[in-house]
Amino acid sequence: MSKVFSIIEMSGDCFSVPDLFMSGNPSKDDIEVTDEFTQLVKSGETHITACTASYLHGEGESEPASGDEIEFFSQNFEQLNKNDEIYFLSSSR
Numbered sequence: 001m002s003k004v005f006s007i008i009e010m011s012g013d014c015f016s017v018p019d020l021f022m023s024g025n026p027s028k029d030d031i032e033v034t035d036e037f038t039q040l041v042k043s044g045e046t047h048i049t050a051c052t053a054s055y056l057h058g059e060g061e062s063e064p065a066s067g068d069e070i071e072f073f074s075q076n077f078e079q080l081n082k083n084d085e086i087y088f089l090s091s092s093r
Helices: 028-032 035-042 067-082
Strands: 002-011 020-023 049-057 062-064 086-092
Touching (some): 002 035, 020 067, 028 049, 049 067, 067 086
Parallel strands (some): 002 062
Antiparallel strands (some): 002 049
């Protein structure tokens, strides 16, 4: 079974937040309810940009990564990428 996850980069005109790892390929609505998005809104940002890059890990039928898997991917992304163990799927802005 392969796992799908995404990395979201969010920033405003003055502030940004650390990259956010999310399960699957999140929608705009999914991103807007995160603590990171709320943090930018509360900081006074009026124009927020979110860039999403989605990845696949493993082989076979795909499903969204679980919470534990998201934690693993966030802690090991660089090594997995270096070893060609993850595959870029798509990006959006």
